[in-house]
Amino acid sequence: MKIIITGAGGQLGKELVEALITREGKERVFPFTKEQLDITNREQIQRLFAEIEPNVVINCAAFTSVDVCEEEVEKAYVVNGIGPYYLGMEANKYKAKFIHISTDYVFSGDQSLPYKEDDLTNPHTIYGKSKLLGEELLLRNCSDLLIIRTSWLYGHEGKNFVNTMIELSKKMSSLKVVCDQVGSPTYTKDVAIAILSLMSDKTGIYHVTNSGACSWYEFAKEIMKQINSSVEVISIGSEEYVYKTPRPSYSVLSTDRLNQSGINLRNWESALLDYLKKEYDSHHAN
Template structure:
């Protein structure tokens, strides 16, 4: 199949490309080659390639910075998604839009269903939720995939940062009162490729199981071979981030299984494989 991936500089875009390139025609476009905030540019590029599937992974993901640069957040995450959707509809492409657990307010005590009503608490979360709404109202041939705590090889993410601290034996303070599930980018890619012949709509995808950021960091230190007691707990209030995070953002994965999509493995098993591939863990 012929696929186009936006967000070519990001960890998900790169992972999708590496997985798909051997058996598909794949066009990977970084922001330097595709300004998603310009509808005419999007149309010109898409008409040149005429993809069957468009994986829209491009996003402005600097959560705290979004609070300060609100115009950019909505231009990229909302209007950018709309531009992609409008052009996909025009040329007959199927769209896969990557969204976030931050569309929820974190007040649940059980994992969020796809049918739960979003109530984002940050500009980032609001811009991603608006992106969802604009896509769903524009093109019916689309998938909205919400994921959480994404990490992969290369680039900036929580696992890479904590692993670097662990290697240098650094003591760190990590938030202990936010609960969710990490998502290994390779496992997300596997699910995305299974979804593209399933019914259109919203799907939740993360690795199985749950933890706090603090617990997550301790396991990272363990896998690197560093004393996990160097990781100390801190509350969200003590940490004092600019953007409000959901205290509980675990995603219910049952819709995957009901559509014969293999649910991703437990987050610890995925993290272990990540470190094997990074050659930091035997």
């Protein structure tokens, strides 16, 4: 089986490539970073797909900066909406399964119960709207489609909340973190494992996150606890933090559908512990 991975230089892309290579299955993996394959370049996609004739395509490429998306609106829609559509259309030609990664930001965040896959979408940000466009174009046009929505992702070498908090804790004696936005922190490694389990026979939309939920404040407290830092974490409200783009206040995704298919991801605290251990090991190996 031949698997193309786009956005292979990103947090989740890297993790998926590693998971596929280490499991030593029968798959042949074809990873492409942005420099190697720009998903907004249709001719380039057509050429590469004709060479490889993939059986599966996993799209991890995206324009993920929520604030920059507000400034570069056209680029957001092209990368997060049109690019996935080009990939999906090309996957159809080869009867390949297309796996697309999406986000909790397709929801408004105004709810107080975990969002189910079929709940009404209503994004408030350009990032969320552009990701929803990608989902909708694919749902209408792609024949063998699996959409994975995830949230609050962190992975090795990525620009993410965990790495930011650790860096800040080296320079500051206290950190102010918002307590009124709630979500499920999710380790890329666990999403990669779930994707590989769902890959062969699942279609439609699946929510994939670590279990449990917390606020950013609770997440930061747990990070400091696990790295044995004495830095004080101070709880603040969103009104005290100047956001360029307002964030959803409730981002928890229901994983009932995932659980019913026999996959239960560990809780976010255990996943964080594993992530930090791997980070520690890799820094001390060098």
